[in-house]
Amino acid sequence: MSETLCVLGLDAADYRLATRWQCSNLLLETSAELESISYSLDVPATLEVWPSIATGTPPAEHGVVLDSVGWDNTSGLNVLVRMAQLLPDAASERLAAAKERLDEGGFPYTDDPTVFDDGSVRNWPGVTPAHDWERESEWFEQATEGRMATTEFMRRYFGSTGSCLGWLAGQALSDVPIAGVHAHILDHAGHMYARRPAKLRTVYERIDALVGWLRSRVDRLVIVSDHGMQTTATDDPEPGVHSEHALVATTEPGPLPTDVLSVRPWLEDRIEADGEGTSDPTASVDAPREHLEDLGYL
Template sequence: MTITILGIDALDPDLIDPDTHENLSMNAHHPIDTIVSVAGEPSTHELWPTIITGLTPSEHGLKLDDGVTWGNPIFRIGSNIADYLLPQKIQSRIGAWLLTNTSEDAFREQATYYIENGLSTIFDGREAEAIGIPNYVVNPDDEDREHALRRSMGDLFERDSDAKGGHTSADPIEFYEQCMEMGMVRIARTRRALRSRNYELIFGYTSALDLIGHISYDNPDLQHDAYNEMDNFVGELIGDLYPEDDLLLVSDHGLQDGLHTDEAVVASTDCTLIDNIDSVTDVRAAVEDALDQNDHAPTGRERLVQPNNGGDSVRKQLEDLGYM
């Protein structure tokens, strides 16, 4: 048995339509509380560490100082000096320029941070795989297509403090295509980990919906289309589950009209898995309870055909064609 968590940044409970998005809503879904940063809205930088530790940002220490991750490792020395020399507004503008015009990706705190600071995570003591989680970088040299695209967006995704969503795009349609490719890559990696049967816990993450949401405030059809496509992608992941497996979707916040909202969401194939999740701080405990109550030991690649992938119909087709 495997629990797979898919973190979908900015998945908004108000934008999930159970009649249209049966895979995003699954057997049960509901809004959960999130945490607002000093910038006045929930922050990706703070919240994924919260989700994997169960701790608030003030407890795990990965806090947003000015809204543009000025505390990122590449900026840390400079930011310590700047705190004494530069007003916060100027720090924010410099940080925005750096993140827009350098190849450094944001949210790249290494997993060793947690060990060094005496923090435990949802992965400790488990046969687990972490895929792209912000501020939990297992191997800093490991880069996939989502990382590569995030670092090379250029004018497709520029920070603009005067824009409604805080960002502008020179070509929203091209940007949309890149973001959906990012989502496909991360979900494909999550599916491969699940299919290997080598893990009791898999946690994949994609920022595709968040990025699209930030530039679609004047083109809401793009965000609508993104939800429809993401629903299809999640459906493919659901198709890889064995009957005894569970899938949990979780977001860090919502996003409407280009801006983060103060509600996140959870959804699951198992209604009981999310019964006690009322906040982003509850996700870790709920998953660990489920892991402790059931046998989630990885089985390895012992079955070549899944029991829920239409094997009977395939066999009948082969029989009708005379191959069996």
């Protein structure tokens, strides 16, 4: 039995839709609607909320924010940051560091401590380089512009999402205290199919089945989203726009966190402090070095 607390960040997983469509794996043993936050926009923004979940602090403190006037489509990454002088001094310094990373290519991310510092994390916006999300965003742009067939877009996306969930299952075998991964598929699918609920439901049901696979392979699982999605299925006024209806679900007993800023302390209360498997900082290899060099490994 693995004590690793596995955290699946499932972007735009809407509690109302998961409940309406009876996605039992997304809802796990206990689930609830999670209160999200808005900062640069009138609705929650992916790049701002995920580092807030990991750090337990609002965007003005962790320093990863959007520019409220719009997106820069010439960057290829569609990411801007708010002017540094609008933030407190400490946040401005962190924002400057994030801006340097943006100039080098890739989404900005915070230097602040996160819940994953003693564990492992992959593709978490605002916390790690989000190469999977960057690649998926390129696919989404091609699909929305008619340069990629929707069937090809979804085929690639399910493969990418499966890779993320497989990574999380693998981390549970490595006995880290906590592991987290972000998967973006329900966000892009929600934008794409906001007025076609039958198609969106199919995506939810397939992701539910994929999470079922993950659920059967890890002992402790938490699912959290950053926001929901307005759709015609839920009679929302602006289909395809982010909603406040985020989701939290878990196999863990006890009360659930109520908002995205309380997720980090809630997770930390449940992390096993054993640390077994992380005490030996030096790797050792039994094969002769000469043989490894002959093979081209070194």
